[in-house]
Amino acid sequence: MRRVRVRVPASTANLGPGFDTLGMALSLYNEVELSDEAEGLQLQVEGEGKAELEQAGERNLAVRAAQETLRDLGLQPSGLRVRQINRIPLGRGLGSSAAACLAGIAAASRLARVELSTDELLARALPFEGHPDNVTPALMGGLTASAIIAGRVVAARVPVPAHLKAVVVIPDLKLATKRAREVLPKQVPFADAVFNLTRLALLLTGLATDRLELLAPGTEDRLHQPYRAALLPGMEVVLGEGRQAGALATCLSGAGSSLLALVSGNGEEIGRRMGERWRNEFGIENRVRLLEIDRQGLVYLE
Numbered sequence: 001m002r003r004v005r006v007r008v009p010a011s012t013a014n015l016g017p018g019f020d021t022l023g024m025a026l027s028l029y030n031e032v033e034l035s036d037e038a039e040g041l042q043l044q045v046e047g048e049g050k051a052e053l054e055q056a057g058e059r060n061l062a063v064r065a066a067q068e069t070l071r072d073l074g075l076q077p078s079g080l081r082v083r084q085i086n087r088i089p090l091g092r093g094l095g096s097s098a099a100a101c102l103a104g105i106a107a108a109s110r111l112a113r114v115e116l117s118t119d120e121l122l123a124r125a126l127p128f129e130g131h132p133d134n135v136t137p138a139l140m141g142g143l144t145a146s147a148i149i150a151g152r153v154v155a156a157r158v159p160v161p162a163h164l165k166a167v168v169v170i171p172d173l174k175l176a177t178k179r180a181r182e183v184l185p186k187q188v189p190f191a192d193a194v195f196n197l198t199r200l201a202l203l204l205t206g207l208a209t210d211r212l213e214l215l216a217p218g219t220e221d222r223l224h225q226p227y228r229a230a231l232l233p234g235m236e237v238v239l240g241e242g243r244q245a246g247a248l249a250t251c252l253s254g255a256g257s258s259l260l261a262l263v264s265g266n267g268e269e270i271g272r273r274m275g276e277r278w279r280n281e282f283g284i285e286n287r288v289r290l291l292e293i294d295r296q297g298l299v300y301l302e
Contacts, residue, residue: 003035004110005301008103009141009294010088011095012166013133013254016219017199022158023137023144025294026166028094031085031301032062032103034111036077047086048096060084061097065104065128072124075112091174093254098134101125106298121298122153134254141297143207159208160293167261167271168253169238169278172285175231180255183227192222215249215262225252232256234282241277245270263290 010028014020043063045053053060058067063082070076088096105124109116116124118139125135126148136146136155146155199220206214229235232252238259239250247261247270259278261270271288278284 002111003033003302004107005031005033006103006107006110007031007299007301008099008106008138009095009297010291011098011134011137011254012093012168012258012260013095014221014224014251015143015203015260016221016225016249016251017196017203017223018133018145019196019221019223020131020133021145021147022200022203023095023133023135023146024160024166025137025141025143025297026094026168027292027294028087028168028289029294030088030096030099030103032066032100032107033081033083034066034107035081036075036079036111037081038079040079042079042081043084044082045084045086047084048088049086049090052090053084053086061100061128062104065101065125066108069105069108069124070112073109073112073114075108089170089258091176092170092258093175093252093256094168094170094258095134095138095254097177098125098129098138101128102135102138102298106300110300119153122155126153137294137297139298141295142293145204158204161207161210161212161264163264164207164248164293165263165267166291166293167242167247167263167267167274168289168291169259169261169271169274170287170289171232171257171259171278173232173257175255175257177255180228180231183231184224185227188223195220195222212248212264216243219249219251219262221251224255228252228256234278234284235259237281238274238278242270242274245273
């Protein structure tokens with residue numbers, strides 16, 4: 001009997017204008033443990049989404065990713081025990097599906113005694129996700145820019161100031177990525193595309209050079225956030241509250257429903273004000289987490 005355990009961080013995507021390209025790993029972690037024992041599938045989930053994920057059985061994303069990888073690598077054990085420790089909430093724009101599929105693939109390849117490269121792991125994760133903006137930072141850590149070029153994921157790390165942290169306001173409101181994409185237009189005005197290009201340039205320059213004054217304008221967006229605001233009552237008001245409280249920048253986390261503030265300093269107070277504004281004015285219950293930027297990405301624990 002062999003046992004493998006991996007840890008994968010949460011991630012926040014887009015960061016405003018970097019739609020489907022930017023992603024940043026956060027210090028909130030899921031773990032997946034695989035062992036080839038007993039008969040059939042044994043699935044145990046602890047933490048976020050326990051009932052839903054255990055009920056899914058072989059449709060559980062981590063399980064599907066692991067089983068498909070094992071088959072591809074020529075290992076078909078008679079039994080597979082999967083244990084998940086989930087700290088990343090589901091459907092909140094924090095990369096829970098990216099973490100699940102990546103953990104399943106990585107753990108299965110290690111169980112099969114096959115060392116997959118970064119490119120190979122990304123290639124195997126892409127069919128499960130469809131786009132690489134969450135998978136890439138979850139694997140590589142830090143802030144990443146990624147694109148699909150000729151069917152291949154091309155990704156690079158982007159420098160991030162060491163003192164930068166993330167406040168995440170997580171509502172008791174799930175938002176499926178499919179639903180969040182359905183509200184987006186098929187075409188956008190040329191001026192909005194140019195707007196996002198200029199903001200993305202400011203954001204990347206501000207992060208790479210520690211020019212913190214560039215982060216607020218650099219996280220402005222016209223391609224997805226204005227359309228998704230209709231799905232999240234109070235989104236714009238709460239993001240504005242974060243800026244007034246001293247956040248360097250605020251934006252929607254991925255497709256939502258969580259909101260993100262980039263901070264350097266008193267993040268707890270910023271998060272408290274954002275959470276209270278959302279709860280008191282719009283009736284959206286929430287929890288607030290102050291997180292570090294994860295710099296490691298996926299880690300093999302055993």
